Amino acid sequence: MIQRLKGSITKSLFPGGFFVLLFLYFIIFNKYHILYLEQNQLFRFNLAYISDFFSLPGALPLLIGNFLTQFFIYPWIGVLIITLHGFAVYLLSKYILKKLSIRSVLLPLIPVWLLTILQSNELFAFDQSVGFLLSLLFSAVYISVNSDKYRCILFLAVWPLFYYLSGGFSIINVIISALYELLHGRQKSRYMFVVLYIVAGVAVPFILSRLLIYIPAEKIYLYPLLYEFHTFSLASLVLLYICIPLIMLTGYFLKDKAPVKIRFLQGTVFKTVSGILVVFLMYIIIYKYAYNKKAELMVGIDYHVRQAEWNKALELADKYPDLNNLVIYFTNLALLNSGQLGEKMFSYPQIGTKGLRLKWERNANLVFGGEIFYYLSYNNEAYRWAFEAMVAKGPNPRSLKRLIITSIINGDYEVANKFINILGQAPFYRELANKYNKLISDPALIEKDPEILRSRSLLINKDFISNASGMNLNDLLQNHPENKTAYEYLLASLLLEKDLDAFAENIIRLKDFGYTSIPLCFEEALIFYNFYERKNIIPEGFSFRPETITRFNEYATTYTKFRSDRAAAAYALRKKHAKTYWYYLQFVNN
Numbered sequence: 001m002i003q004r005l006k007g008s009i010t011k012s013l014f015p016g017g018f019f020v021l022l023f024l025y026f027i028i029f030n031k032y033h034i035l036y037l038e039q040n041q042l043f044r045f046n047l048a049y050i051s052d053f054f055s056l057p058g059a060l061p062l063l064i065g066n067f068l069t070q071f072f073i074y075p076w077i078g079v080l081i082i083t084l085h086g087f088a089v090y091l092l093s094k095y096i097l098k099k100l101s102i103r104s105v106l107l108p109l110i111p112v113w114l115l116t117i118l119q120s121n122e123l124f125a126f127d128q129s130v131g132f133l134l135s136l137l138f139s140a141v142y143i144s145v146n147s148d149k150y151r152c153i154l155f156l157a158v159w160p161l162f163y164y165l166s167g168g169f170s171i172i173n174v175i176i177s178a179l180y181e182l183l184h185g186r187q188k189s190r191y192m193f194v195v196l197y198i199v200a201g202v203a204v205p206f207i208l209s210r211l212l213i214y215i216p217a218e219k220i221y222l223y224p225l226l227y228e229f230h231t232f233s234l235a236s237l238v239l240l241y242i243c244i245p246l247i248m249l250t251g252y253f254l255k256d257k258a259p260v261k262i263r264f265l266q267g268t269v270f271k272t273v274s275g276i277l278v279v280f281l282m283y284i285i286i287y288k289y290a291y292n293k294k295a296e297l298m299v300g301i302d303y304h305v306r307q308a309e310w311n312k313a314l315e316l317a318d319k320y321p322d323l324n325n326l327v328i329y330f331t332n333l334a335l336l337n338s339g340q341l342g343e344k345m346f347s348y349p350q351i352g353t354k355g356l357r358l359k360w361e362r363n364a365n366l367v368f369g370g371e372i373f374y375y376l377s378y379n380n381e382a383y384r385w386a387f388e389a390m391v392a393k394g395p396n397p398r399s400l401k402r403l404i405i406t407s408i409i410n411g412d413y414e415v416a417n418k419f420i421n422i423l424g425q426a427p428f429y430r431e432l433a434n435k436y437n438k439l440i441s442d443p444a445l446i447e448k449d450p451e452i453l454r455s456r457s458l459l460i461n462k463d464f465i466s467n468a469s470g471m472n473l474n475d476l477l478q479n480h481p482e483n484k485t486a487y488e489y490l491l492a493s494l495l496l497e498k499d500l501d502a503f504a505e506n507i508i509r510l511k512d513f514g515y516t517s518i519p520l521c522f523e524e525a526l527i528f529y530n531f532y533e534r535k536n537i538i539p540e541g542f543s544f545r546p547e548t549i550t551r552f553n554e555y556a557t558t559y560t561k562f563r564s565d566r567a568a569a570a571y572a573l574r575k576k577h578a579k580t581y582w583y584y585l586q587f588v589n590n
Contacts, residue, residue, distance in 0.1 A: 014105045014275045015090055021283055022086055022116060026079040029291055032300035033122050034079060038072035039306075040125070042395045044425035056215055057208070058167025058224040061134055065127025072126075073428050082119060085129055086112045092136040096176075096244065099143045100184065102251040106278055110247070111136075113282045114240040120290040121233050122299060128226050131169035132240065138162055139176045139244070148185055151177075152193050160204045164212075168225040174201035175245050183252045232289050294320065301330045305371065306398065310338035317348060326368060328355035332492070333372055341488050342519025345495070347579045352590030353496045356489065357471055362392050370402060376486050377458035378476060379406050381466060395422055397429060404436050409455045413440045458483050484513045491522060498585055500529045510539040518542050524581040527552050555582050 026034065043066040053059035072078035093108035115132065118124045138159075145151045155177055163170040178197040181190040205220045215223060229237055297320050304313035313334040320327050331348045332355055335341040358369035370385025386402035393399070400423045407416035417440065424433030439445050446452055457480075464475040473493065476486040487509065494503040503525055510518065518526070523544060530536055531552070538544070555577050562569035570587045577583045 018109055018279050019083055019087055023083045031075045032296055032303050034072045034075045035303050036299040039398050041066050042426050043067050043070040046425045057164050060165040061127045061131035065130040069126045089133055092140050095140050110243050114236050116286055117236040117290040122295050134166050135169040135172045138173045142177055148187050163204055168222040171221055172241055179245050179248055305330050310334040323349050329358055332356055341492055342522045345521045346581050346584050353493050356493055366392055377455050379409050382406050409452055495525050504529050504537050508539050511541055521581050523548050528582055
């Protein structure tokens with residue numbers, strides 16, 4: 001009795017510890033990742049929306065995945081769902097292996113481990129995990145049928161429907177079912193079953209793609225499996241789909257060498273310790289090769305930008321280790337909106353004007369790139385980016401919210417109401433949709449909203465052509481010379497372009513925008529310009545800080561000392577002056 005209890009504790013120890021670590025891993029290291037996944041879709045209780053899924057194979061995992069992903073709006077609930085899903089995968093894997101006489105505590109953890117590697121990638125949607133779980137469920141039901149004949153009937157009757165509902169995930173079941181009959185079938189007819197399964201696996205998707213559903217030929221057997229990964233993630237994805245068949249084959253060929261049922265890591269203290277070490281090794285591999293700290297920081301910055309938490313976005317930007325266009329763009333956006341662009345712009349890495357806006361490309365740029373236009377009060381351009389983002393990615397909370405607020409600013413209440421209705425079909429956004437409805441139904445509420453009033457006061461009244469490679473800052477200022485954000489971004493762009501002549505022409509308007517002192521980066525640029533051009537341009541009512549002049553003199557002395565050796569000068573100046581405009585101007589190539 002005591003021995004059996006010890007065995008039961010040992011059996012529970014490994015999976016229990018594994019899933020505790022799984023929960024902690026996602027809640028500590030992937031919180032922003034969870035929030036980012038939620039923003040990429042919008043589950044709606046709408047019959048037309050749901051019926052659209054059934055126009056292609058794979059509706060079931062996509063629907064269930066989207067339904068569960070909406071709860072990721074609360075990270076701890078999202079992590080709990082991922083953990084419970086992993087536990088369900090473990091139980092089904094264990095059941096399937098047990099039916100194959102492979103009794104093991106750790107082997108069923110392998111699919112969960114591979115899923116954790118994949119779920120660490122922000123491109124891996126949760127519907128992929130659901131699809132794999134459904135595939136295991138089908139295999140568990142199939143293997144649980146003892147009669148060879150009834151198993152065959154079950155497969156041939158149910159699998160075509162399962163293909164329609166789960167798409168490419170059902171192909172895994174063709175492999176597992178055929179392999180099970182080949183290795184464990186008891187009748188000679190099993191060879192015929194194997195042939196029938198393979199024929200069905202090839203023919204059914206092909207026939208359905210011609211008669212019932214339209215799907216490109218290259219996706220007939222794969223959709224909606226995600227396979228656009230590279231290197232480690234791609235290897236993990238392939239292993240996930242073939243791990244059960246591989247374990248089946250290994251168990252079958254080892255059974256003659258182990259006449260007793262295969263038992264792995266049970267009984268002794270040594271084996272217990274070995275099992276614990278295996279679990280920790282799994283997580284070391286996850287953390288070292290799957291966890292992407294840079295991506296987590298990036299989506300964390302994005303989250304705080306969405307929440308208009310500018311200082312929190314800058315705190316994460318401080319931790320980002322490399323040059324990244326999106327991070328620099330968000331950093332400049334956060335500096336602009338927190339009133340620190342002119343003061344601290346060169347305290348962060350800069351890559352020229354590419355760091356002020358994103359290229360117009362039909363990818364994630366469409367989702368992120370419209371933010372700057374909204375805050376510049378370039379309202380129609382912000383609307384255009386949000387609309388194109390929704391066309392490219394489908395309805396998502398971020399794009400819908402931007403479409404609603406820009407439509408309200410423009411006074412297009414019917415258009416706003418259209419997007420409000422879509423947003424309101426999602427349970428977690430119903431309250432926000434009601435807030436927007438109240439806003440457009442009561443002009444008095446709009447008059448109390450400072451954000452809407454500010455943007456309305458800066459609406460464009462003189463037409464101009466949108467510049468695909470720029471931000472039309474001069475056009476915005478011609479419409480509204482009082483647009484402070486456009487003015488600051490113009491000065492920043494001139495500094496990043498190293499166009500000090502144009503910068504000197506525009507800096508004289510500083511007082512018009514309520515500045516009481518020259519922001520540090522602007523001051524550094526003007527001091528350098530005056531020194532280099534032998535001029536004395538200072539905006540009326542302003543003066544240079546003595547400490548800035550002292551620092552410039554130190555910079556100029558060191559630069560002069562190493563003038564003949566550019567590399568040596570850069571090295572000598574980097575430690576003390578790397579975060580100055582002077583260093584950017586002379587040593588950073590755009």
